[in-house]
Amino acid sequence: MRGKVIICAALALVIIWTCRAEGKEDVRFNEAVLVLTGAGEIEELDEYEIDRYLRLSSNPLRLNSSGRPALLSSGLMTLYQIVSFLDYRTLSGPVMSFSELASIDGFNERVAQALSLFVILDNPDAPARRKIGGEAMANVSMKKLPVSGGQNLTSCKSRLYFGSEGRFEAGLAAGKDYDAPFGRPSSYSGYVNVARRGWKLTAGDFALRFGQGLALWSGFSMSGFSGERSFWKRATGITPSWSLSSASSHRGLAAEVQAGKLGITVFTSSPGLRKWCESGGKPSLSLMPGANVSLYLKNGIISATSYMLWDSSPPDATNVGKMQFGGGKVSADARICIRGIVLAGEVAWDIISDRIAACFSTDIPVRGKWRTALTVRHIPEGYGLSYSSPVRTFTGKYGESGFSAGLFFRQSLLTADYSLKSSDPGMRQLKLLLTSPLRINDAFSLNFRLTSRLRSYEKGLRTGLRTDLKYVCGDWNTVARYEMLRFRGLSHLTYLEEGYVHGNGAVYMRGTLFFIDNWDDRIYAYERDAPGSFNVPAYYGRGYSLSVVARKKFLFRNMSMRLYWRTGFYAPVWGTARRDCKLENRFQLSLDF
Numbered sequence: 001m002r003g004k005v006i007i008c009a010a011l012a013l014v015i016i017w018t019c020r021a022e023g024k025e026d027v028r029f030n031e032a033v034l035v036l037t038g039a040g041e042i043e044e045l046d047e048y049e050i051d052r053y054l055r056l057s058s059n060p061l062r063l064n065s066s067g068r069p070a071l072l073s074s075g076l077m078t079l080y081q082i083v084s085f086l087d088y089r090t091l092s093g094p095v096m097s098f099s100e101l102a103s104i105d106g107f108n109e110r111v112a113q114a115l116s117l118f119v120i121l122d123n124p125d126a127p128a129r130r131k132i133g134g135e136a137m138a139n140v141s142m143k144k145l146p147v148s149g150g151q152n153l154t155s156c157k158s159r160l161y162f163g164s165e166g167r168f169e170a171g172l173a174a175g176k177d178y179d180a181p182f183g184r185p186s187s188y189s190g191y192v193n194v195a196r197r198g199w200k201l202t203a204g205d206f207a208l209r210f211g212q213g214l215a216l217w218s219g220f221s222m223s224g225f226s227g228e229r230s231f232w233k234r235a236t237g238i239t240p241s242w243s244l245s246s247a248s249s250h251r252g253l254a255a256e257v258q259a260g261k262l263g264i265t266v267f268t269s270s271p272g273l274r275k276w277c278e279s280g281g282k283p284s285l286s287l288m289p290g291a292n293v294s295l296y297l298k299n300g301i302i303s304a305t306s307y308m309l310w311d312s313s314p315p316d317a318t319n320v321g322k323m324q325f326g327g328g329k330v331s332a333d334a335r336i337c338i339r340g341i342v343l344a345g346e347v348a349w350d351i352i353s354d355r356i357a358a359c360f361s362t363d364i365p366v367r368g369k370w371r372t373a374l375t376v377r378h379i380p381e382g383y384g385l386s387y388s389s390p391v392r393t394f395t396g397k398y399g400e401s402g403f404s405a406g407l408f409f410r411q412s413l414l415t416a417d418y419s420l421k422s423s424d425p426g427m428r429q430l431k432l433l434l435t436s437p438l439r440i441n442d443a444f445s446l447n448f449r450l451t452s453r454l455r456s457y458e459k460g461l462r463t464g465l466r467t468d469l470k471y472v473c474g475d476w477n478t479v480a481r482y483e484m485l486r487f488r489g490l491s492h493l494t495y496l497e498e499g500y501v502h503g504n505g506a507v508y509m510r511g512t513l514f515f516i517d518n519w520d521d522r523i524y525a526y527e528r529d530a531p532g533s534f535n536v537p538a539y540y541g542r543g544y545s546l547s548v549v550a551r552k553k554f555l556f557r558n559m560s561m562r563l564y565w566r567t568g569f570y571a572p573v574w575g576t577a578r579r580d581c582k583l584e585n586r587f588q589l590s591l592d593f
Contacts, residue, residue: 029057032114036076038228049219051243052236056118058135058592059165063101063115064094065124068296069263075234076118079344080363081106083299083337095121134162137590143178146580153178159242169193173242188277189249191240200238200256205249205274207239208267208387210292210305211333214348214357214379217389218248224393225433225451226404226415231373232335232344232361233391237292238265246274250288263294263303272311285312285323300336305329307387308351327352327384340365353382355399359390373406381422393417393431402429412436428456445470462487464523475502483525488518493525493539504553512545517577529566529586541572541579564588 033053039045052075061074071082084106088095095101098121102112141155156176163169172190180186191204207218212233218241238256241249252269272286290307308328331348342363349356359377366372375391381399394400402419417431434450446469453462466483477499485491495512508528516522522538528549529535539545547568554561570582 028114028117029053032117035110035114036118051241052239053118058161059163059169060118060120062122062124063119064089064122067258069258069294072235072296072301073237073239075236076115078106078234079232079300079335079337079342080340081111094124097121132164133593134160135590135592136160137588139586139588141178141584141586143582143584146582157244161242163193167195169240171240171242173244175244187244187246189242189244191242193240198258202238202240202254203252205241205243205251206254206267207236207241207243207249208290209233209236209239210303211235211331211348212344212346212359212361213388213390214333214346214359215305215329215331216290216292216307216387218250218387219389224395224417225431226375226391226406226417227433227435228373228406228408228413230391230404230415231363231375231406232342235333235335238267251277252288261296263292263296265292265294267291271309286310286326287323297336299338300334302334303332305331305333327386329384329388348388350383353380353384355380355383357383357390361391369410371408373404373408375404377402379422393419393429394421399423426456430454443472460487476500481525483523485516485521485523488520491516491518491521491523493523495525495545497528504555506551508549510545510547510549512539512547513543514539514545514572515542515575516540517542517575527568537570541577542575543570543572543578545570559591559593562588562590562592564590 033039033045033050036053037045037049056074056076061070061076066074068082068086071077071085072079077085084104085095085101088104095104098112098116099109101107101115101121102109137159139157141157143153143155144151154176155178157173158175159171159173161169161171170190170192172188174185174188176182177186189205191202191206193200193202195201208216209218210216212235217233238254243249250267250269250271251274252267254265254267254269256263256265266289268287268289270286271288287310288307290305292303292305294301294303306329309326310323311326312323328351329348330351331346333344333346335342335344337343343361345358345360347356347358357377357379359375361373361375363371363373377391378401379385379390379392379399383399391404392400393402393404399422400419401422402417404415404417406413406415413433413435415433417429419429421427430453432450432452435448437445437447439445446467449464449466449468451462451464455462462485464483464485466481469480471478479495479497479499481493481495483493491514493512493514493516495510497508497510499506499508510528512525514523516539519540522540524536524538527535527537527547545568547566549564549566551562551564554563564587566584566586568582568584570584572579573581
């Protein structure tokens with residue numbers, strides 16, 4: 001163990017010494033994503049969200065030449081910001097600087113700086129230059145469990161992207177899980193996307209996000225507490241995907257057509273195709289066609305969505321499997337901005353259960369920097385939640401009714417969620433969230449987060465307290481966290497992370513201590529990792545964890561190369577929940593051309 005620590009420290013010092021290169025630095029990525037989504041921590045976002053912002057950072061949105069549909073589907077701005085920006089652009093012409101963007105109603109300097117990572121302030125009258133390029137990435141993870149005499153396991157993931165900006169792109173991803181044998185990939189994903197003025201065609205894997213998530217919404221939420229982004233969802237329509245998670249995408253064909261204020265999207269996918277492609281065996285025939293029709297208004301959007309599902313019945317001695325109706329949904333939704341007040345809602349009908357679900361949300365500015373928000377929802381018992389992800393507080397596939405309320409002031413927020421299960425009104429739940437960041441000066445900032453959960457069928461109040469202290473001094477930055485959770489028992493987690501960022505290189509070293517005796521009191525903490533690797537482990541037991549993350553970017557004439565390395569040692573070695581130690585190393589090589 002001592003030898004491994006010495007080797008890791010030596011490698012970290014070598015990378016720090018070589019980090020003195022000039023060029024663009026992307027260390028602000030996480031902070032920019034939090035500003036634009038309104039999330040308090042990276043832990044609250046899902047893999048789809050992170051992957052989408054990574055794609056936008058490589059292929060920024062042309063802000064001045066993009067129309068209302070493109071701005072809405074990007075998910076970068078709120079509906080109020082889009083309406084305000086389009087009004088300004090109509091009256092004053094293209095926005096030519098980010099300081100000018102910050103002066104528009106609904107924006108500020110902080111939002112404009114965050115957007116600068118994902119948009120281009122282009123000249124719409126100038127001929128667009130189509131950049132042809134791509135990216136190749138290989139990621140290898142090696143894990144040993146237990147460390148003393150355990151088996152070495154290997155996980156691999158690779159991605160390839162090639163395209164011409166705004167016209168054609170293709171992506172391919174393949175991966176092998178730790179427990180999968182070498183040979184064929186355990187999962188893979190790919191797409192081809194062709195776009196011209198007014199239409200787009202996607203073949204392969206794509207994500208679907210319409211309305212408020214009652215009918216069709218790919219992905220999931222990592223947090224059960226309502227934050228700023230929870231009160232109305234930012235639908236992005238159809239987005240090409242190379243996610244290796246089957247829950248994050250569909251496999252088939254999709255097309256979008258824009259004709260003035262009208263947008264039509266049609267798609268067909270085969271849920272059984274992906275399973276057959278990756279696991280082999282007998283193919284499972286299934287078909288899922290659907291469509292969305294959207295009407296873009298000056299201050300919002302109205303749309304209708306529908307999909308149907310047909311599955312093949314299990315084969316027997318008399319047949320080889322027949323297609324049978326497996327369900328479907330029909331929904332209508334709207335998002336409107338009236339004098340700064342955002343109204344959003346959706347009503348959806350589940351055909352199989354003949355149940356109707358509905359939600360309604362509002363976001364109202366009160367005075368100055370103060371805002372309030374409210375969401376009311378009803379998901380009846382028996383309503384199918386497949387292929388959907390509505391705003392809700394209970395986990396599992398059960399119906400619920402409830403509301404969420406929020407009060408916001410600058411970056412501080414107070415939210416409350418109340419819900420009860422439709423099948424059993426005696427099962428009730430109340431959740432509270434309070435976050436309040438404090439910027440002490442240019443170097444120090446403090447973030448405070450308090451959560452509380454009360455359930456009618458549980459004994460005791462589940463309360464969590466977390467504080468993050470951040471210090472920045474030149475190229476060095478320090479983050480110290482303490483988190484306490486009180487439920488079955490009293491749990492603690494604390495870590496200290498030291499980072500050095502200079503030019504195109506960075507090194508982060510973190511040491512974590514945790515004391516958690518009950519699995520119900522586990523604490524989740526986001527771990528810094530390479531792009532495309534989303535890591536939010538659950539800490540349980542008593543012990544410590546050590547990790548080192550390093551990255552370096554090398555610039556050449558027409559291409560760049562990025563190297564990432566991460567090593568983590570997880571040791572729950574004390575107390576009654578003592579378990580085997582884990583050692584994991586991850587290497588990533590990326591080429592941009």
